[in-house]
Each structure stands twice: as C-alpha cells, then as structure tokens.
Amino acid sequence: MNGEFRVDRWDRVGRVAAYGAALALTPYLLIKVSWVVGSLVGLLPVGTGFGMAEWVVLNSATIGMAGIRIAVALALVRPWGMRIPGAPLAFCAWVGTGFLVPVLPYAVLSSLLGSEDGNPRSGSDAGPSMPVWEAALVRSGL
Numbered sequence: 612m613n614g615e616f617r618v619d620r621w622d623r624v625g626r627v628a629a630y631g632a633a634l635a636l637t638p639y640l641l642i643k644v645s646w647v648v649g650s651l652v653g654l655l656p657v658g659t660g661f662g663m664a665e666w667v668v669l670n671s672a673t674i675g676m677a678g679i680r681i682a683v684a685l686a687l688v689r690p691w692g693m694r695i696p697g698a699p700l701a702f703c704a705w706v707g708t709g710f711l712v713p714v715l716p717y718a719v720l721s722s723l724l725g726s727e728d729g730n731p732r733s734g735s736d737a738g739p740s741m742p743v744w745e746a747a748l749v750r751s752g753l
Contacts (some may be wrong), residue, residue, distance in 0.1 A: 632684040639678040
C-alpha cells in the first residue's frame with residue numbers, strides 16, 4: 612500500500628510539473644505570435660537590425676519551438692503521448708529545448724550588464740524597446 616501511495620504521489624507531481632511547463636510556455640508563445648502578426652499588419656515595429664522577412668522567420672521558428680515544448684510536456688502526461696515512440700519524442704524535446712540553451716547566458720548577461728551607457732532601461736538607439744512585463748514573460752518562458 613505504501614508503494615502505491617508513493618507512485619501515485621510522484622505521478623501527480625509529474626503531471627503538475629508537465630501541465631505547469633505547458634502553462635508557463637503559453638504566454639511566450641502568444642507574445643511571439645503577436646509579434647509576427649503585429650509586424651505583418653503594421654501595428655508593431657520590426658526588431659532593430661532585422662528586415663521584415665528575417666523578423667518573421669526568426670519569430671516563426673521560436674513559435675514552432677515553443678509549440679514543440681508545449682506538445683512534449685503534454686505528451687508526457689496525456690494518454691495520447693503513450694502512443695508516441697520514444698525516439699521522436701526525445702528528438703522533439705531536444706529541438707524544442709536544446710536550441711535555446713545558447714540564448715540563456717545572453718539573456719542573463721544582457722539583464723545584468725544593461726545597455727552601453729550603463730542604464731539597463733535605455734539603449735544607444737532611439738528605437739522601440741520591449742516593455743519590462745513582456746521581457747519578464749519571454750524570459751520566464753525560456
């Protein structure tokens with residue numbers, strides 16, 4: 612009986628973690644979709660240093676990676692996920708998470724170092740910047 616309780620408890624912990632991961636990634640996914648759609652319809656500016664096509668391709672790739680991460684998290688706890696062979700699931704987990712590893716040190720360093728003038732809120736260009744709440748959601752999604 613004690614062993615069953617331990618398995619059930621860890622099963623619940625795993626389910627909560629997987630659903631939490633999918634839920635935590637949802638704002639990131641929605642922000643990236645809004646960036647692409649907003650840029651295409653002219654409501655949002657294209658990121659500094661990017662052309663329209665580059666901006667859309669880059670953000671579309673990150674939308675795809677976020678979708679993969681959400682799908683992998685849900686596949687680990689939903690009945691349909693049990694029918695997925697291990698190799699494709701592992702590959703999708705690697706693609707969805709592994710490509711973001713080089714971004715994490717950059718995000719930490721840019722947060723700590725701020726801009727060239729030492730002010731973390733101002734940049735050397737006068738272009739639009741990401742609101743603090745949006746940056747927090749994007750970084751927490753990573």
